[in-house]
Every structure is written in C-alpha cells, then in structure tokens.
Amino acid sequence: xxxxxxxxxxxxxxxxxxxxxxxxxxxxxxxxxxxxxxxxxxxxxxxxxxxxxxxxxxxxxxxxxxxxxxxxxxxxxxxxxxxxxxxxxxxxxxxxxxxxxxxxxxxxxx
Amino acid sequence: xxxxxxxxxxxxxxxxxxxxxxxxxxxxxxxxxxxxxxxxxxxxxxxxxxxxxxxxxxxxxxxxxxxxxxxxxxxxxxxxxxxxxxxxxxxxxxxxxxxxxxxxxxxxxxxxxxxxxxxxxxxxxxxxxxxxxxxxxxxxxxxxxxxxxxxxxxxxxxxxxxxxxxxxxxxxxxxxxxxxxxxxxxxxxxxxxxxxxxxxxxxxxxxxxxxxxxxxxxxxxxxxxxxxxxxxxxxxxxxxxxxxxxxxxxxxxxxxxxxxxxxxxxxxxxxxxxxxxxxxxxxxxxxxxxxxxxxxxxxxxxxxxxxxxxxxxxxxxxxxxxxxxxxxxxxxxxxxxxxxxxxxxxxxxxxxxxxxxxxxxxxxxxxxxxxxxxxxxxxxxxxxxxxxxxxxxxxxxxxxxxxxxxxxxxxxxxxxxxxxxxxxxxxxxxxxxxxxxxxxxxxxxxxxxxxxxxxxxxxxxxxxxxxxxxxxxxxxxxxxxxxxxxxxxxxxxxxxxxxxxxxxxxxxxxxxxxxxxxxxxxxxxxxxxxxxxxxxxxxxxxxxxxxxxxxxxxxxxxxxxxxxxxxxxxxxxxxxxxxxxxxxxxxxxxxxxxxxxxxxxxxxxxxxxxxxxxxxxxxxxxxxxxxxx
Numbered sequence: 001x002x003x004x005x006x007x008x009x010x011x012x013x014x015x016x017x018x019x020x021x022x023x024x025x026x027x028x029x030x031x032x033x034x035x036x037x038x039x040x041x042x043x044x045x046x047x048x049x050x051x052x053x054x055x056x057x058x059x060x061x062x063x064x065x066x067x068x069x070x071x072x073x074x075x076x077x078x079x080x081x082x083x084x085x086x087x088x089x090x091x092x093x094x095x096x097x098x099x100x101x102x103x104x105x106x107x108x109x110x
Numbered sequence: 111x112x113x114x115x116x117x118x119x120x121x122x123x124x125x126x127x128x129x130x131x132x133x134x135x136x137x138x139x140x141x142x143x144x145x146x147x148x149x150x151x152x153x154x155x156x157x158x159x160x161x162x163x164x165x166x167x168x169x170x171x172x173x174x175x176x177x178x179x180x181x182x183x184x185x186x187x188x189x190x191x192x193x194x195x196x197x198x199x200x201x202x203x204x205x206x207x208x209x210x211x212x213x214x215x216x217x218x219x220x221x222x223x224x225x226x227x228x229x230x231x232x233x234x235x236x237x238x239x240x241x242x243x244x245x246x247x248x249x250x251x252x253x254x255x256x257x258x259x260x261x262x263x264x265x266x267x268x269x270x271x272x273x274x275x276x277x278x279x280x281x282x283x284x285x286x287x288x289x290x291x292x293x294x295x296x297x298x299x300x301x302x303x304x305x306x307x308x309x310x311x312x313x314x315x316x317x318x319x320x321x322x323x324x325x326x327x328x329x330x331x332x333x334x335x336x337x338x339x340x341x342x343x344x345x346x347x348x349x350x351x352x353x354x355x356x357x358x359x360x361x362x363x364x365x366x367x368x369x370x371x372x373x374x375x376x377x378x379x380x381x382x383x384x385x386x387x388x389x390x391x392x393x394x395x396x397x398x399x400x401x402x403x404x405x406x407x408x409x410x411x412x413x414x415x416x417x418x419x420x421x422x423x424x425x426x427x428x429x430x431x432x433x434x435x436x437x438x439x440x441x442x443x444x445x446x447x448x449x450x451x452x453x454x455x456x457x458x459x460x461x462x463x464x465x466x467x468x469x470x471x472x473x474x475x476x477x478x479x480x481x482x483x484x485x486x487x488x489x490x491x492x493x494x495x496x497x498x499x500x501x502x503x504x505x506x507x508x509x510x511x512x513x514x515x516x517x518x519x520x521x522x523x524x525x526x527x528x529x530x531x532x533x534x535x536x537x538x539x540x541x542x543x544x545x546x547x548x549x550x551x552x553x554x555x556x557x558x559x560x561x562x563x564x565x566x567x568x569x570x571x572x573x574x575x576x577x578x579x580x581x582x583x584x585x586x587x588x589x590x591x592x593x594x595x596x597x598x599x600x601x602x603x604x605x606x607x608x609x610x611x612x613x614x615x616x617x618x619x620x621x622x623x624x625x626x627x628x629x630x631x632x633x634x635x636x637x638x639x640x641x642x643x644x645x646x647x648x649x650x651x652x653x654x655x656x657x658x659x660x661x662x663x664x665x666x667x668x669x670x671x672x673x674x675x676x677x678x679x680x681x682x683x684x685x686x687x688x689x690x691x692x693x694x695x696x697x698x699x700x701x702x703x704x705x706x707x708x709x710x711x712x713x714x715x716x717x718x719x720x721x722x723x724x725x726x727x728x729x730x731x732x733x734x735x736x737x738x739x
Binding site for chain 1: 316
C-alpha cells in the first residue's frame, strides 16, 4: 500500500509484533512494499479487520495470526511494519463463543 | 505446494497442445488449499495427463472427459492463485492462461473457480477478479460438508444472482453436489452478468464488497473447529511443538525402514523367483545370458526399491495434505534463517529425502529467486531414496550389526543415520556459503498461510502415488534398462571363438582401467569405477552394474553381491564409497530438472562439479584416515 520510506512508524503507534498471544487488534496501516502489502491483502489482511495473535514457532518467530477464518504465519520483522489499534481482550465473551481460545490462553500461560 | 507438482517426468506437452486446439477447454482454478485438485481428480479420475506449457517449467494436469452430451472436453488443473497479480512462476502461468497470453494455447472456453466455502469472505475477492475477465464462470463453493458440520450457511441462489454466474455448493471429497459441476461442463456457457463489482485495485474495497455480497447471500462463516486450534496449540506449542516436529521427522524415516524394508525384501524375493522360473524356460546360450544377466538382473535390482520409494512419497503426501507441513515450516523457520533460508524452503527440502526431482519442482512456491536457487542447489545433498539401496547394501556388506541402544538401534542404523546427517550438514554448509556470497539477498518477507487441518483424501494421494510410480517404472524401463543392456554388451564383447571373453579382456574392463587412475587414490578398483560412471544415469544403477560385473566374473559369480564386494575392496574403501555417494550428484534426472528450472546450464554444471569435487575430496580423506587410524 504505502511506500516504506515515505512514512516512518511514530512512537506511539502499536505494531502487530507488539501484541501478546491471545490479544486482538484492528489492522490499520501497512508500511510495506506494494507487492508485499498486496499479497497480505489477498490473504485477508485488510485495514479495519480484526486480527487475533495465535501461536508461534520456537522463540516467538514466526507467529501465526488469525483473521476471519484464515490463519497466516508472519515473521516478526514483517509484523513490526503493520500498525494496529489494540482491542481489549474480552475473555468472558471469548470463552462463551470459542472454547479453543481458552485452551490456547491456558497453554500460553505455562 | 509440492503436492500438485509431484508429477512424472515423462510429460507429453505437444500431444496435449494438439488436443487442446480441437477440444473445448475448461480451466479449473482457485486459491491454494481450496480443494481444487480434489474436485479435478473427482471429475477426471485416471483420465489425466501431466504436461508442461512451452517455455515454462510449471506442470499442469489435463483431464480428457466426455460431457453429458457426449462432447469432448479438456479440463486443465492450473496452479493455485491468491489474486491476479503474479508473485511466483506458478501464479504467472495460471494468470497468462486465463488471459489467453499463453503461447500455443487459446484462452479457455470457461472457468471453474473453486473457492473454500468456509473462507468465503477471503475467497470471494478472487471471484470478483476472475468474473471481471468476462469468461463464462462456474463458482464452486467447495468443502460444503465442513460448512454444514460447523454450522455455517450460504444461500447459493442469492449468491449466484449477485455474481451473475452459476454457483454450486459442493463437497469434492465426498462427491456431494458434483452434478451441478458436470451440468455446467455440458451446458452452453453464458457470459457472467454480475450486479456489482468492486474497484479491483483497491484491496479494502474488494474485501468490503466480498463481505457485503456474502451478507446478502446470508453467509454465515462456520465456527472454526475446536480441534484445529487444539492441534495448533500442540504443534506450535513453545516446548511441545519442536518435540512433536522431531518425533514426526524420526517417525517418517522409521516407517521407511521398519515397514519399507520388509516390503522391499518380499518384492525382491518375488522378482528373483520369477527370474529363476523364467530363466529355466529359455535354452542356455547368449540369448538367455542377455535376458537373465542383462535385462532381469539389472532392472530387477533397481525395481526392488519401488515399495520403499512409494512409501516415502505416501508419508510426505499425508503430512502435506493434513496441513502439518505448513506448521513444520513455522517450526523450522528460525533454524533455516540461520543459514540464510526460510521456513518455506523446508517443505521442498523434506521431499528431497524422497527424490530431488519433485523437490526442485516444488521450489517454485518460494517467491524469492535467490532463496529458490539456494534451495535448488542444496536439495541434491538430502539423502534421496536412490541413495538408500547403495547405503543399505554397502552397510550390510561391511558393517556387522551390533546393538547400540536396545534391539531397535544398532550399528547399521547408526551408520545410516550418520550418512543422513552428513548429507544434511553438507546442505547447510553449502546454503550458508551460497547465501553469504553469490546468492546474498535481503530478507524476503515470510508469509505462509496455515491451511486448516484436514484428513488426507485417499484418492488424491493414490493418484499422486500412481504418477510417481509411473515415473519410476519409466526410468527403470528406459535409462536403467539401457544402462544394463549396454553393460551386458560391454562385458560380453569382443567374442572369442563364439564365447564371451574373460571379464579381464572385455570392453568394460578396458574402459574401467581407463578411469582407474582417477579413483585409485580412493581405494576403488576398475569395477567400482564402471559402477560410478554408470551411476551418473541414476545412483541406484551402481548396484545393477556391480551385480552384472560380478555375475559374469568366474571368480565371484557364485557369490552374492555382498560377499563379492568384500573380496573386492577394503572396508576403508567401502566407507569412502559411502561418503562419495553422500555428496556426489550422480543423477541425470536431477541435472536435467535443474537445467529446466534454472533455465541455464551454468547452475547444473556448477552444482555437478562442486558436488563431485566435494565427494572426491571427502572420500579421499575418509579412505586415508581409516587406513591409518
């Protein structure tokens, strides 16, 4: 979408890589080369969509992100160039809708 | 991924092109993991051929069927695409076929677009792009069984009305709803008339359009099944993930040996007894010698490995289809990044343990050109199934089996494991050197979709195995048979007084003595030398060669090959030979595929000389180290 050089990340913005496992956020901007952003959008990474942070490879990289029925693994250096607006974790609601989410947060706790 | 490219080497592109001119053609396209190939297999069954488009290396399957009105139709299964802007060579092919830009092939008459009904919000974006090409289109919403089971819903008629194309809700794995697809194939096609299309170059707008279209068709996305997340919680767990990964890799090889070896042995017994019975029917003489020593023994010694090779392809196919390989790539990514590669390279490299040829074809999914080259360059170091017979035979001949860790892990298994590790280390070291020199590149973005876990479909696996099986038999029937016959002739000429010469005076001995100086420092004699030269055709050929050479040698023709070898070379030379095979690029098919995939002779030549030099030096070091030590 945006030229990586044209815009630098401001200090107060939160990037996808800042989120912890189990957190949910709304995608806002891609600071990536056009063809990379394009591919991400084909996979469902569109500004305005909710993303949940899921499991990762050893050492937290790459990490799987879930959005609208899809799961995509991204390396940390890429996720760091995607800004998001974090949402509060609604644990009680999540537990009602999706027992698996509870399981994954249990797993991350140990 | 590699799945659809695990195809045979014996393509007949021109025949397919000729038929495509006369037949009505329908392209089957869709995003990866939408069950496109499952649908294609269900529609065409065994009536499919593998081919290549001219000038590109991407393979595609074409199925020739008769539609319900008796007309001939060619269905083409094209590589999966996410959008219409090509990133990899795979996608470029699909898109140029769709646009009618593919040389030698006219634009398809219609398109069957396969989407995953459980991920419509994402996949409908592709529908917008395909419909906008104006080709008659059938939108297939696949995985209907999963949609229903997980309480999802979609109104097919409402969707069809908005898209202006027919829409079919199908479960390709069970065949449910497939009638709608066969009807479409037979019908007169009408051009799509969508009520609205998004602005295609605005991704956000496309997505909003897809969601709106879905909502209008009362689309309810299914709840993702609990077990998909549970499995991810295990397979990508901080501690358990890597452990499971290790267990899976060990299990793959354990299956190949524990199950495959007895199968191969049984198969060998069948081949040998059939040979003995057939031999008894033929009168003694040169004709019998040609058939039994040349044809049967030569090709039989290689055919024996068919069960093991099939098993390896089956196991890797199951891992791939179940969705685990994508998780394994995430687990492996960090380690791979240390040598400058990424987790995506892991998938082709794992299949290189079966065979480097499909592995090198599977590298097409790696978008970064330099990463792809590096993966191609190191793939032949992975211990492929053709090295297996050589390793098994030499280890059995020269290494007594003593238990090391209980009954399951003895000295022979340890030696085998060491050879696998050796090949792997050579690959890693080579990747490091390449990625820090001629193939240096900045980090490519790592983006990998995690497909949902699914039960592998037996029919799809079966068709792919059949492809591999055909390719292997084709090789046994051409290259290996040819080498066996040539060798038989060389050992039986020049004829003295109507009798074949002593092996020492035969043509093959003369040729062998010619190359002996080059391999003498490694402890090899001329027979091994002939074996090495013939094994450039394919690694396992060395066994057929040595079998033939010892079979006609009066000193050893009563011994089995293992005892004959023990008489011929020292244990130190045998170890050197093992190391030589771990590193050398003794495979014409691999050379040919690297030439095809890199589109130059430079890379295969570099690879061949590098690997041979490494093999020679290491074998030399091993031979002298063992002799002194």
